[in-house]
Amino acid sequence: MVRGTRNGPYFCGIDAAMDVxxxxxxxxxxWELHHHGVxxxxxxxxxxxxxxxxxxxxxxxELEEDGLVRREVYPEVPPRVEYSLTDDGTSLNASLxxxxxxxxxRIRRTGAAKVTP
Amino acid sequence: MVRGTRNGPYFCGIDAAMDVxxxxxxxxxxWELHHHGVxxxxxxxxxxxxxxxxxxxxxxxELEEDGLVRREVYPEVPPRVEYSLTDDGTSLNASLxxxxxxxxxRIRRTGAAKVTP
DNA sequence: CCTGATACTTACCGAAAAGTGAGTACCCCA
DNA sequence: TGGGGTACTCACTTTTCGGTAAGTATCAGG
Numbered sequence: 001m002v003r004g005t006r007n008g009p010y011f012c013g014i015d016a017a018m019d020v021x022x023x024x025x026x027x028x029x030x031w032e033l034h035h036h037g038v039x040x041x042x043x044x045x046x047x048x049x050x051x052x053x054x055x056x057x058x059x060x061x062e063l064e065e066d067g068l069v070r071r072e073v074y075p076e077v078p079p080r081v082e083y084s085l086t087d088d089g090t091s092l093n094a095s096l097x098x099x100x101x102x103x104x105x106r107i108r109r110t111g112a113a114k115v116t117p
Numbered sequence: 118m119v120r121g122t123r124n125g126p127y128f129c130g131i132d133a134a135m136d137v138x139x140x141x142x143x144x145x146x147x148w149e150l151h152h153h154g155v156x157x158x159x160x161x162x163x164x165x166x167x168x169x170x171x172x173x174x175x176x177x178x179e180l181e182e183d184g185l186v187r188r189e190v191y192p193e194v195p196p197r198v199e200y201s202l203t204d205d206g207t208s209l210n211a212s213l214x215x216x217x218x219x220x221x222x223r224i225r226r227t228g229a230a231k232v233t234p
Numbered sequence: 235c236c237t238g239a240t241a242c243t244t245a246c247c248g249a250a251a252a253g254t255g256a257g258t259a260c261c262c263c264a
Numbered sequence: 265t266g267g268g269g270t271a272c273t274c275a276c277t278t279t280t281c282g283g284t285a286a287g288t289a290t291c292a293g294g
C-alpha cells in the first residue's frame with residue numbers, strides 16, 4: 001500500500017496536517033516567516049543553515065501550492081522574490097506553537113544540543 | 118550536511134518535536150493509544166489499516182526509546198505485549214491536539230477524502 | 235493434525251527524499 | 265575585467281524509508 005499522500009485520503013486531522021508539513025525544512029521555513037514577516041529567498045537560505053537551494057525552492061513551492069505561503073515576484077534586475085505567510089500559514093503556525101513548547105521542554109529535559117547558527 | 122537527527126542538534130522546539138514524530142505511522146500510533154488507553158500489538162495493527170508488522174514494531178520501539186510509549190511484555194504463551202502512553206507521550210498528544218483541529222478544518226475546506234476504515 | 239493466532243525478526247527491494255555541483259542571465263562595485 | 269550577489273533550474277548520486285515475504289516458537293480449537 002502506498003500513501004505518499006499530498007492531499008489525502010487521511011485518517012484524521014493530524015494526518016492531514018502532517019502531510020502538509022512533512023519535509024525536512026518546512027516547519028523551519030514557516031517558523032522563519034512567522035518571526036520575520038517577509039523574507040527574500042537568500043534571507044531564508046541564510047536563516048536555515050544547511051539547506052540547499054534546491055530543497056529550499058522545492059519546499060517553498062510546495063508550501064505555496066498548499067496555500068500556506070505567499071510568493072511575490074518583483075520583475076526587477078537583479079530578481080527579487082518575497083515570501084510571507086498566508087492566513088492559513090499563520091493559523092498553522094499558531095497550531096504548531098504548543099508543539100514547539102513541548103519540544104523546547106524536551107530539549108531542556110534531555111539536554112539535547114541546539115544547532116549553532 | 119546531514120541532519121538525520123534523532124536527538125539533536127535542533128534549531129528549535131518544533132524541530133525537536135518533529136524529530137520524534139516523523140515516521141509514517143507515529144502520530145497515528147499515539148492517537149490510537151490516546152483513544153484506547155492500552156492496546157496490544159495486533160489491536161494496534163488492526164487500528165492502522167495498511168501498516169506492516171515491520172513498520173509497526175519499528176515505530177513503536179522508537180517511540181519507546183524516546184520515552185513516549187510504555188511497552189509491557191507478559192511472559193505468557195501465546196505472547197502478550199501491551200502498549201500505552203507515558204506522561205511524555207500524553208503531553209505530546211495534548212500538544213498535537215490543536216494541530217489536529219487545524220487539519221480537520223483543512224480537510225473540511227479542501228474537501229479531501231478520509232481513509233475508508 | 236492442521237490452521238490460525240500471538241508478536242515479532244530478517245533479508246531483500248523499490249521508491250522517494252535529500253544532497254551535490256554545475257549552469258543561467260543580468261547587475262553592481264572595485 | 266573580475267568577483268559577488270540575485271533566484272533559481274537541471275542532471276545526477278546517495279541515503280533513507282517503507283513494503284513484501286518468509287521464518288520462529290508455542291498453544292488453542294476444530
